[in-house]
Amino acid sequence: MAKAWSIKNLYYYLVCLVTLFMFVGGAISSVNSAMQIILPDEPNVPIFYTYYPDYRAEFERPVFDPPLLEELEARRAEQENMDDYYRGYSTRRLLNSMAFMIIAAPVYIYHWRRIGLAAEEGGDSDEN
Amino acid sequence: MQQKRGVIAMRIRWDLEHVYLYLVSFVALILIIIGAVNLTQTAIAYLTPGYDYSGPYGPGELSRDLEQWEERFGAEFIADEKDRYETLLEENQRRRLTRDLVSGLAFIGVAAPVYVYHWRKIGRLESEDN
Secondary structure (H helix, E strand, O other), rough: OOOOHHHHHHHHHHHHHHHHHHHHHHHHHHHHHHHHHHHHOOOOOOOHHOOOOOOOOOOOOEEOOOOOHHHHHHHHHHHHHHHHHHHHHHHHHHHHHHHHHHHHHHHHHHHHHHHHHHHHHOOOOOOO | HHHHHHHHHHHOOOOOHHHHHHHHHHHHHHHHHHHHHHHHHHHHHOOOOOOOOOOOOOOOOOOHHHHHHHHOOOOOHHHHHHHHHHHHHHHHHHHHHHHHHHHHHHHHHHHEEEHHHHHHHHHHHHHHHO
């Protein structure tokens, strides 16, 4: 491997360092995103969060007049579907993490090979 | 003294390859430590389950119209709702713990081979140098 403190070798090693940890970060993040897809939280909306009493100036207390239970259940289902929609971002996060890995890997491999070639060309001397 | 300094200077290799290998090993070790801390925190969370203070049945929310709901829909309805909420909450907490566990293992599982490979390479280089 190239050992000399030349600007070229320093550049190769820096690129390898950064891309290696981009790959590592992407791999860890991919596992986390995959787990979000495999084992997501179940939506858990309490029925009380589907209706709030009306606050009106003419009444001393808020007016509690909720709709029928079927309507409340429909509202809850709607809110829980919204949670499902936000969960769709896990797929996007997984693809983003994989992009880090896919882009960093060839850059790392190329520059790591260049370090080997630089050594063969005589760049491994400490006296450069 | 002069000779001693010379010996030390020979042992400390400041060439690019050594610096790179030590840097990678350092960062990988930090990632392993983060993973280990995550695992420990997950174990602590598993052993000391928390209470849902901010939920609809927490102490802060108890007064909130619950009586009115009970009057309108009946005590059994409220009890069923509470059961549903708490069952889902417990299942979600279990899922979260599993995800945290896998996340901690991912840190260690990804960083450990990087660390071992680079640290061994340092060892090989240093034994070659000596």
